[in-house]
Amino acid sequence: MTDSEPGAGDREDPLTELCDLCGVVISDSTEVYSLVRDSSAIHAHDSQFDGKRMIVACSPEHLDELIRQFKRRPFVEDDLWAGKIARVMQQHPEGISVEALAEEASLNVAEVGAGVRWHNREFLRWPAEFGEGGDDRGDDDR
Numbered sequence: 001m002t003d004s005e006p007g008a009g010d011r012e013d014p015l016t017e018l019c020d021l022c023g024v025v026i027s028d029s030t031e032v033y034s035l036v037r038d039s040s041a042i043h044a045h046d047s048q049f050d051g052k053r054m055i056v057a058c059s060p061e062h063l064d065e066l067i068r069q070f071k072r073r074p075f076v077e078d079d080l081w082a083g084k085i086a087r088v089m090q091q092h093p094e095g096i097s098v099e100a101l102a103e104e105a106s107l108n109v110a111e112v113g114a115g116v117r118w119h120n121r122e123f124l125r126w127p128a129e130f131g132e133g134g135d136d137r138g139d140d141d142r
């Protein structure tokens with residue numbers, strides 16, 4: 001019943017990766033990985049990986065630089081909660097009660113509130129910082 005034909009199982013597709021720092025294509029398996037804390041990193045479906053980001057670099061030097069950059073970024077719990085909420089919302093396009101949302105996101109209602117406020121703040125901040133395309137900035141000349 002066992003099929004032990006040599007070569008049947010060794011399909012080692014050469015995976016290409018991109019250095020997260022310099023963007024170089026790494027196709028010779030010399031890339032190096034690390035796991036960093038990142039409050040905006042939300043796993044597609046497994047919450048135990050939330051807040052952790054896998055980074056890949058072309059060299060130990062670039063990996064060190066990436067780790068330094070992530071260490072400088074603040075870990076914001078509201079940001080993490082907002083991501084957890086967004087993941088649950090995606091599964092409920094028809095809408096969901098705040099209690100059910102909290103339960104599915106493994107948060108309490110206060111945390112859901114904080115996450116939603118964070119999301120709304122970020123949502124509002126974007127056009128405020130980067131503009132919405134036009135350069136006629138208001139007509140409040142007084």
Ligand SMILES: [Zn+2]
Pocket residue numbers: 019020021022023024057058059062
């Ligand atoms: Zn690099």
